[in-house]
Amino acid sequence: MINFLLRPLMVGLIAFAFLGYAAFSFASEADHHEEEPEKGEHRGRLLKDGDFVLELAIVEAGVPPEFRVWIMNDGKPVKPEDVSLVVTLTRLGNVIDTINFKPQADFLRGDMEIYEPHSFVVTIKADHQGKKHQWQYDNFEGRTRIESAVAEAMDIQTELAGEATLVETIESFGKIVPQPDAERKISARFEGEITTVHARLGQTVKAGDKLITINSNESLKSFTISSPINGVVTSKAANPGEQSGGRILMSIVDTSKLTAELSVFSVDRKRVAVGAEVTLHVNGQEAALTGRVNAIDAQLNANQASTVRVEINNADSTLSAGQFITGDIEVSRYAVPIAVKRVGLQAFRDFTVVYAKVGDEYEVRMLELGREAGEWVEVLGGLNPGTEYVTDNSFIIKADIEKSGASHDH
Template sequence: MKKNPIISALLLGHIALVGITSSQSVFAGGSHAHQPALTDEVEKGPNNGRMLRDGDLAIELAIFETGVPPEFRIYATNNETAISPSDIDINVKLTRLGDVVDDISFFRENDYLRGDMEIYEPHSFAVTLTATYQGKDYHWHYDNFEGRVTIADDLAKSMDIQTSIIGPKALHQRHQAYGKLVLAPNAIRNISARFAGEVKKLHITQGQWVTKGQKLLTVESNNNLSNYDIKAPMAGYISAQMTGVGEQTGDKTLLTIADTRQLIAEVAVYGEMKKVVPSAPVALTIGDTTVNTNFFDALPQLTDNQAKIYRAYVDNSDGKFSLGQFAKASISLGTFNAVMAVNKDALQAFRDFTVVYTKIGEQYEVRMLELGRESDGWVEILSGINSGDSYVSKNSYIIKADIEKSGASHDH
């Protein structure tokens, strides 16, 4: 979807982008405070963790996720000498959007301290680390935000950013297949002469619609030279004409009548044969028209390419459809109740995740989702957000674009 340049200008002027900052407020035993400039580059330690320093004490706070869910590991040194994990007490609190606090304690493992809970996505939070070493208390605080943006409600309204509430929804599971329109087996008649003779007159032309009992041909009998009429045994159009005035009828087919007022869609199903019942509801898209109907049966044999053919009647009394026309079929496999579902248009890509943006106050933040089944423009959500949460259901691309402008990185 193309962004409005006016909206872009408004965003540049009014949206407060929240990215990862390197600001650290450091209080060592209440003795002093240090606030680096926002342009300070974050110092990384030998384990690719963030370095927190106060005097001779240094703590590396690293996220480890090789073979395990993401978790904190801490390596501490004093005057560049490793501190035994049993000689220092550390606690970390992560304050997430909505004032959710993850309180993490640590236990000794090998030469480091290991956190006792998973650091779940998004890794977007204010970090508060407290440590006690040799009877002295240390405190650090910094913001580690990603995938977050602040937009005033009046501006969001002007850009038509709409939200909905996550909740349960009844979804219809469907299977997509293709087919084409054919004549019903009893919708065609081959017309021949009862008594052999000469065709004296044709009362119809090929392509003409005829009604039941309408006169088709006049034939002069070879036996008694008397004329008799051949009439239409049903309504339909003359689909084929194989004779003309002056020709002998013999016992051949002279005309063919086809009744196209009701056609059959023959739909080839490959992957879901066991799930499709012969009476399943099906929505057929034929050209620019959608027909809601039901299958009435399934042919017992498979096609040469191992498809099973399901058949549904299609009303063609207005002559809108043509024989051989292709149809796209959306076959109902049944209804299921999703505990959570979101509008498919709300989904966006963020790093390697599919996400929606939750809204708390005037702030928006990514929520990484585990997706389930999809149906009719809705997607089942298995995890990653909570029922009752507010999410951006319309124009979520605006949120995505402006979060990307912030250039916030993923801090591990």
């Protein structure tokens, strides 16, 4: 129990220490950071091999991101058709993209889109007039490395992206009431003097238990009224020495089953159907309950909401009529080919991302998102099925990437 209670605190302290270390590292790296690569007139990276100079740029104005290359030799422009060029991008997980180039105007244009993230080892091979030139450099962004022992200590959790069933719900509020047919009102068949009251207010009784003994005015003989059901005495208007007087002497309510009365407003009413599954949260109780909608009132309440009724099993007598309750009513359920947990989502530049994990390395995956329901968010693009991604404590990965100051190099 002590370990269970201390674990969140320990994770928080480790994360705090890690973030402090990250801030220190960033300050240190600021003094020893790599120089910015030399840029050309098209804002691309300049790569030099003697007098042979190649400018490699990612262009994305008005087109999907693509590589374009301009070449100089001895300070003079080289015709693009005179150069054979191949660029290889090696991504995290040893995913390789090979890009070939064709002449266009005064530059060479790559034949494939440079999809996000723009994080890879770049290898360039050029052939001009029988002379070969080669360069290689790292162009990493949104990537970091955290040793497995450190990740475990900080409780960084991962899952595999894949199929999921999204359950869409609407939230509603209400209270617990007895079922409409759960109450029995007790009165005497024959009038007489009440001699004994066997059950007290609030007492739990079983079917057949004695409730009241009455001495008949007509026969002068005593008879006993027994409980017709299992339940609880919810009202008592009988005292020894009183006349029964044809009135209600006692009420018994069966509490083994109760009803949750939930208010649903008209904007959501058409989406709720009889039989829909409902998750119920009772104030003061940790464990959730489940049930199904068994009735929807046709008439609106004064607040213009419809009453939706859900039967609750209360065989263990842990619930009481009058308790306030919250209900999540299922209105739609659908399977999607790939989804991620909402807790893993983070912001990176202008994107919503998760962090893919390959070995001890973590890297952003820019997502195109679809529908959201509960803990899940549908993924329409940017993540392959089966990718291991960070769920809990993804903020730690975000902090470590941000402290490294990795840029988006075009």
